[in-house]
Amino acid sequence: MQGYFFAVVVYLFVMDKAKPNRIIAHLDMDAFFASVEERYTPRFRGLPIVVGSDHKNGMGRGVVSTANYKAREYGIHSALPIAKAWQLSEEAKKQGKPEVIFLPVDFELYEKSSANIFRIICKYSDFVEPASIDEFYFDLSSAKNFKKAEIVCNKIKEEIRKEEKITCSVGIGPNKLISKIAAGFKKPDGMFVVLPVEAESFLEPLLIRKIPGIGPKTAEVLNGLDIIIVEDLKKFSKDKLKDLFGKWGEDLYYKVRGIDDSPIVLEREAKSIGEQSTFEINTLSALFVSDELAKMCRSVFGSFRTSGFDKFKTIAITVRFSDFETKTSAKTLKTELTIKNSKELEFEALKLVLPYFDRRKNPKLKQIRLIGVRIENLVKLNNAERQQNIFGNNY
DNA sequence: TCTGGGGTCCTAGGACCC
DNA sequence: TCTGGGGTCCTAGGACCC
Numbered sequence: 520m521q522g523y524f525f526a527v528v529v530y531l532f533v534m535d536k537a538k539p540n541r542i543i544a545h546l547d548m549d550a551f552f553a554s555v556e557e558r559y560t561p562r563f564r565g566l567p568i569v570v571g572s573d574h575k576n577g578m579g580r581g582v583v584s585t586a587n588y589k590a591r592e593y594g595i596h597s598a599l600p601i602a603k604a605w606q607l608s609e610e611a612k613k614q615g616k617p618e619v620i621f622l623p624v625d626f627e628l629y630e631k632s633s634a635n636i637f638r639i640i641c642k643y644s645d646f647v648e649p650a651s652i653d654e655f656y657f658d659l660s661s662a663k664n665f666k667k668a669e670i671v672c673n674k675i676k677e678e679i680r681k682e683e684k685i686t687c688s689v690g691i692g693p694n695k696l697i698s699k700i701a702a703g704f705k706k707p708d709g710m711f712v713v714l715p716v717e718a719e720s721f722l723e724p725l726l727i728r729k730i731p732g733i734g735p736k737t738a739e740v741l742n743g744l745d746i747i748i749v750e751d752l753k754k755f756s757k758d759k760l761k762d763l764f765g766k767w768g769e770d771l772y773y774k775v776r777g778i779d780d781s782p783i784v785l786e787r788e789a790k791s792i793g794e795q796s797t798f799e800i801n802t803l804s805a806l807f808v809s810d811e812l813a814k815m816c817r818s819v820f821g822s823f824r825t826s827g828f829d830k831f832k833t834i835a836i837t838v839r840f841s842d843f844e845t846k847t848s849a850k851t852l853k854t855e856l857t858i859k860n861s862k863e864l865e866f867e868a869l870k871l872v873l874p875y876f877d878r879r880k881n882p883k884l885k886q887i888r889l890i891g892v893r894i895e896n897l898v899k900l901n902n903a904e905r906q907q908n909i910f911g912n913n914y
Numbered sequence: 915t916c917t918g919g920g921g922t923c924c925t926a927g928g929a930c931c932c
Numbered sequence: 933t934c935t936g937g938g939g940t941c942c943t944a945g946g947a948c949c950c
Binding site: 650734735737833835845851 | 944
């Protein structure tokens with residue numbers, strides 16, 4: 520009996536060491552782009568604000584990037600076509616409500632704010648992952664318990680409020696999955712803690728769409744199988760989920776049980792650099808499009824030069840037709856070949872795009888609404904190779 | 915309401931090589 | 933002879949995220 524007890528204690532100890540409990544926080548800025556704009560322009564305060572591509576008096580082709588909470592009361596939200604947002608604003612105006620302020624996206628402004636928020640979080644954690652411009656994961660295991668982690672997060676929130684004059688919401692949990700969902704629980708300006716023992720029951724009643732990675736398509740498939748909330752998903756075995764969703768299905772099996780071992784990623788290297796642009800008017804003019812393409816290539820090549828990479832092997836282009844059908848073409852260069860200037864990139868990209876202007880790749884001669892260029896297979900050279908690359912086959 | 919722009923990751927088929 | 937199988941690279945497409 521004593522031996523058994525001892526064995527159990529040893530087992531629990533070993534398991535504990537094998538899988539140390541983590542305390543992970545997720546910080547999500549509230550209506551980030553709109554909040555930053557509001558902060559820089561005090562007269563906007565309290566008014567509905569929409570940040571998005573140029574609205575062109577309701578005729579623009581873009582979508583909403585961020586709507587502040589006031590604008591959300593009008594039914595405006597992220598990804599809504601900007602023309603529709605304009606309409607909703609007009610309707611509200613008729614009812615005597617203030618009209619929406621439409622602002623273009625000023626990425627550099629938000630980047631600055633984002634960098635400062637990152638700096639603030641780094642004061643409290645050695646392991647911070649910037650997941651996007653307005654989201655951060657960080658490890659607070661060193662706080663030892665969730666109560667103390669909560670105190671730390673409150674300090675971070677306070678400091679961001681003081682320095683950046685904007686609010687954020689924080690979720691704390693045993694892993695990235697739980698903390699991210701928890702951060703969305705008490706928005707805006709909220710904080711929500713999920714203890715490890717609560718993780719599974721916390722997820723169960725949620726709609727499956729709340730699981731990151733389950734988008735509209737996956738949700739539709741699952742809803743068709745009568746799977747509505749996370750608890751329903753537990754009926755599926757690991758193999759069943761693997762059949763349905765491949766490699767990702769196996770992750771999902773663990774996710775719905777609150778298990779997620781994915782680490783905090785401190786730094787990640789870019790895998791591709793690209794740009795795309797939707798025309799104001801659909802077109803089949805090869806002259807016009809090749810001009811736009813050249814501009815984009817120059818800009819992409821500029822980003823490439825400041826990226827710290829030395830070579831790229833693949834050029835990929837995107838063409839979107841008027842009916843939204845989207846095609847991609849790619850060309851991977853033989854390793855000996857290196858693109859040395861923007862002109863060469865323009866040439867390769869143009870070769871990929873031109874077949875879409877005639878029946879080779881556009882049999883119905885559909886109008887084109889968007890083109891994009893992207894470079895992939897980015898390579899960094901070591902010093903010796905770099906010398907070669909610059910001074911070697913120089914023609 | 916006709917639907918941005920910047921990305922990442924996964925899958926599947928075909929080519930090619932051994 | 934008419935047939936295997938594994939590994940890797942390339943291309944295209946699609947789902948997803950903010």
